[in-house]
Amino acid sequence: MKCSRLVSYFERLEITSKRLELFSILADLFKEVTVSEIDKVIYLLQGELLPPFHGINIGMAEKYLLRAIAKSGDIDANDLLKKYRQIGDIGKTAERFCRGAASLALTVSEVYDAIYQIAVMGGEGSVDQKIDLLSSLFSQLSPVEAKYVARFVAGKLRLGVGDATLLEALALSKGERAFRASLDRAYHLTSDLGRLAKIFYQSGKDGIAAISVRLGFPIRPALCERLSSPDEIIEKIGPCVAEIKYDGFRCQAHKRGNDVMLFSRNQERTTPMFPEIVEAIQTIFAGQEVILEGEALAVNLITEELFSFQVTMQRKRKHNINEMAKNFPLKFFVFDLLYLNGIDYTHFSYTDRRKKLAELIPKNQVITLAESVVTEDTYSLSRLFNETVERGLEGLVAKRPDAPYTAGARNFNWIKLKRSYKRELTDSLDLCIVGYYTGYGHRTKFGIGTILTAVYDKEEGCFKTVSKIGTGFSEQELIDLSARLSKIISHDKPREVDSEIVPDVWVMPKYLVTVTADEITRSQNHTAGRDATGAGYALRFPRVVGFIREDKGPYDATDVSEVISLFNMQKQVKME
Incomplete structure (x- = not known):
């Protein structure tokens, strides 16, 4: 597909906010795209080169982007900056001042690959090299193509197309809305919509059905519903397992060989930030491959006091990691097992997943099982909730014992019950x-x-x-x-x-x-x-x-x- 053709779809998407029109435009686009390009088209629509967990982000500062536009348009950089401030849109600035040639007619793959090359370039002098490469790319684009490439590089493409819209359009492009449930499941298990689309184009519904948990691809987290009292919870799901709700940050840990990868709840790599968790997993799960999910909190190792969320979040930084690890060591409260040695545990019941976790995780200063209690009735659940609040903890998550792990879904398999105060909502x-x-x-x-x-x-x-x-x-x-x-x-x-x-x-x-x-x-x-x-x-x-x-x-x-x-x-x- 020519880049100019993709950009024509971008223009149509940009001028509508009607949901059905978005579906229709995207479905038409996907019918034109070939198997070799569908993943790249999806990533461009998402405004990213690859999903966040790959850690590759173009993220070029506007001052460097403006230098590339100025070089392409043979205009003084200071004059361009003044023009940009008047126009107020980096894309429209590129459209007006880049002096490209529409006759070159680059393909989507050629443009994507050029931007990817710029993104991964590093080392001494790389900034100037990136500016030169981007300027060269602009010189091969038409003005309207330059507009959207500039927005993409600046992280400001924003076509108003979310992942759910893309999934719906993919299903419609094959004429079967019934495919949507299978696409959702596969996406929630792998978090890579471009890869998913390519498999869908290559192998259809059978290929999608075969997608399962994969090490290194973060699983989108299961989510909780809310109810306001223990009575409502027991009435809704009956006897349940009540887990302590820790006020930290969600963490998913993947171990393949001796490599450990940690992911945030929005699928970003956080491995370098938490060396103590990495080391503990390497030790406990030596010789095994595993995916764990839990909540990480900063803790006082002497008093065993759990620090607040605000203190814990200080650990999410790229610099002074060892100093912060010493001042605010983390404890990883594991509450779920999603994969172990080739077996996808998301299909197993909560009871079976928890039982296996208990066999795997010994008492450890860094990694421990999240506290949980089986509750048969409202009285026992209420008592546990009150005890939890008195300890200064956030509340409970009630879990259906027979429920599988429903990646990316919010339902009543998990129900959170949080402490509330007079004249305040039951949840934030x-x-x-x-x-x-x-x-x-x-x-x-x-x-x-x-x-x-x-x-x-x-x-x-x-x-x-x-x-x-x-x-x-x-x-x-x-x-x-x-x-x-x-x-x-x-x-x-x-x-x-x-x-x-x-x-x-x-x-x-x-x-x-x-x-x-x-x-x-x-x-x-x-x-x-x-x-x-x-x-x-x-x-x-x-x-x-x-x-x-x-x-x-x-x-x-x-x-x-x-x-x-x-x-x-x-x-x-x-x-x-």
């Missing part, structure tokens, strides 16, 4: 920042006073506003937030954001903050869960209780359906 929400207000009074010096936040609507593939929040930030966090958001400013409302509220500054959906509130109300101002009456959902007295969620991406934001579920747990319905 992870909200995506989509804009901000510059503030007034003493906050003007930070450039941010209030943020506009949104939940994610998986059904419609967009972010919908639910709250403006100005409470809960420290001054240092506001400084940090201002620096982060300044790099993702959008001069127009991002296409994947549905909002009737207009902030002072729009930003691309990227960062999540953890938020709680007194309650959820109905609101005519916000778009989350909006019904035929025009009423959506909003948070009353919201406050940030957790700064940027480094372990989550924008599409991990709380879903609209979860907000509605929390609202329904409340006793009263109110209009804002």
Whole structure:
């Protein structure tokens, strides 16, 4: 496929926000794409060269990208910078000033391979080499092709196409929506949509059905539903296993040979950050291959006190790792076994997975089994929950003993029950920042006073506003937030954001903050869960209780359906 043809589809995608039109456009595109290119087309649509767990990211700073555009267009770099500030869009800047030649008609593979070569280039002088290569690529592209390549390289492609939309379109491209369930399952087990699409094109539904757990490919985590009381949990699933809910970060560990790979909940490699976990797994599972899942927390090894989530998250850094490991050593509380020596354990019942884990994991200073208790009735579950809260822990996760591990799915196989306080929601929400207000009074010096936040609507593939929040930030966090958001400013409302509220500054959906509130109300101002009456959902007295969620991406934001579920747990319905 010619790059110009793919770009024509990008243009069609960019001007529509209608879900059915997105499906139709993508399905038409996928019918044209060959087996040899489908994986690359998928990755380009996702705005990435490869899934995050491969650790390859083009991530070129705009100043270098502008130098490449200036070189291609034979324009002074300072003059181009002024023009860019006027235009406000790196893609439109490239479209206007790159002097390419449409007659060269590069293929999708040629363009992808050129960008990949730039991404993996390293060493002394690599920045100048990258600029030269990108400038050379621009000189071979038409203006409209340059627009989308520039956005891709800057990490700002943003076609409003989520993974769920791509999966649906893949199924439709083969004329069978019934394929969707099999595609979902395969994607959740391997987290690589490009590879999945290639297998689908090569081998059809039989190839997809044969996909299973694979070492080195993170499994998308199973997710919890919520209920507000032990009574409701026992009524819903009966006798269950209640596990302690630890307030750390989700960690999935893969061991192949002597190599250990650690992944975050959004499938990013975190192996170098946590050397003590790597070493412990190498020791305990010597000669074995395994995939474990659990929660990692910083711990005081003398008092055995578990540190807060905020302290634990200090371990997620690329520098001073040994010093941080010494000051805040981690304990890995393992709660699931997903693979062992060639056997996919996701099909096994929770009881069988837990039993095997107990056989495998000895008492260890770094790795231990998550605490769990079999509970037969409401009384025993309530007592355990109260004891857990008294210990300062977050709560419980009730698990159905006979349930398999449902990768990537949120259902009542797992139900979380968290401590709550008077006049506060029974659970926090992870909200995506989509804009901000510059503030007034003493906050003007930070450039941010209030943020506009949104939940994610998986059904419609967009972010919908639910709250403006100005409470809960420290001054240092506001400084940090201002620096982060300044790099993702959008001069127009991002296409994947549905909002009737207009902030002072729009930003691309990227960062999540953890938020709680007194309650959820109905609101005519916000778009989350909006019904035929025009009423959506909003948070009353919201406050940030957790700064940027480094372990989550924008599409991990709380879903609209979860907000509605929390609202329904409340006793009263109110209009804002």
